[in-house]
Amino acid sequence: MGIREWVEGRWKELDEEGRELMMVGCWAIWEARNRVVFEDTRVEVGAIVKRVWDVVGEMEGARLEGLEQEKGDDRKGAVAQQKGWRVPEEGWVKLNVDAGVKEGVGVVCRDAVGSVCWGLAIQRREVWDPRIAEAVAVLDGMEEAARMGHDRIVVEGDCLEVMEALKQRKSGRSSFVLVIDDILNICSLFTSVRWSHVSRINNGVAHALAHVLPVSVGRSVWNRCLPDVVSRLLEL
Incomplete structure (x- = not known):
């Protein structure tokens, strides 16, 4: 089985949250790879995992803030946007x-x-x-x-x-x-x-x-x- 087939198979098995985590994980691995290749920087696996969870947590926080913003008119939305x-x-x-x-x-x-x-x-x-x-x-x-x-x-x-x-x-x-x-x-x-x-x-x-x-x-x-x-x- 090639990498493409494996990815497509796993993608079909995942729910929305899992797919989001998979995409962020792939991005974090690629980012780490570029740092190793172009900056000659050693990247620990634990740092990549932490990066994934930090980004996913930030995305979730932004979604929650966005839901608050959608509840009101433009002026209330501006207030909600800055409430943090x-x-x-x-x-x-x-x-x-x-x-x-x-x-x-x-x-x-x-x-x-x-x-x-x-x-x-x-x-x-x-x-x-x-x-x-x-x-x-x-x-x-x-x-x-x-x-x-x-x-x-x-x-x-x-x-x-x-x-x-x-x-x-x-x-x-x-x-x-x-x-x-x-x-x-x-x-x-x-x-x-x-x-x-x-x-x-x-x-x-x-x-x-x-x-x-x-x-x-x-x-x-x-x-x-x-x-x-x-x-x-x-x-x-």
């Missing part, structure tokens, strides 16, 4: 970061009462691996936070691999790890830095900034406000 976002502690600000298509970056900074301190959107010509793009978004946000004079920051994003690499202070020689090194080095500009992973649906404001603005190559910063096209997502 939490304000930082007093004296801290939270940066929500995201990387979009064609290397767009979106960052929104909010304080302990949920008010917008500033927003950032960048569009570049470069094309990067998605992990690198997400890591660069973190770096862009932290550089802007340093320019704005913040000293205690929570950096929150929906790319689990970036957040785990930062928490573990990942080392290596790949392009991805070099950006992680740059991020860790810039931490010296702050009194305290924390990393937080969040589901994509609760990273909606940064996601909108990354995917909608700016429309051309360049950099835009908004102080104490955000563009109308994304400001409705701020309702909690």
Whole structure:
């Protein structure tokens, strides 16, 4: 029996949940294979399994949030979409970061009462691996936070691999790890830095900034406000 026949046979035996798990598993194995081939990185089987369950758990959380959003009108949906976002502690600000298509970056900074301190959107010509793009978004946000004079920051994003690499202070020689090194080095500009992973649906404001603005190559910063096209997502 060939691999194609085996896969087709197993696929027919699985329910919807099993098929989802199988697809994510195949994707995780392929991702691990690429890291071994292109980054000369050893990947443990346990890490692949953890990656699968993390992704499946995030997908399930996003589905549940989506069901909540569908129950109301557009305004209520915007509220439901952001209901998982939490304000930082007093004296801290939270940066929500995201990387979009064609290397767009979106960052929104909010304080302990949920008010917008500033927003950032960048569009570049470069094309990067998605992990690198997400890591660069973190770096862009932290550089802007340093320019704005913040000293205690929570950096929150929906790319689990970036957040785990930062928490573990990942080392290596790949392009991805070099950006992680740059991020860790810039931490010296702050009194305290924390990393937080969040589901994509609760990273909606940064996601909108990354995917909608700016429309051309360049950099835009908004102080104490955000563009109308994304400001409705701020309702909690």
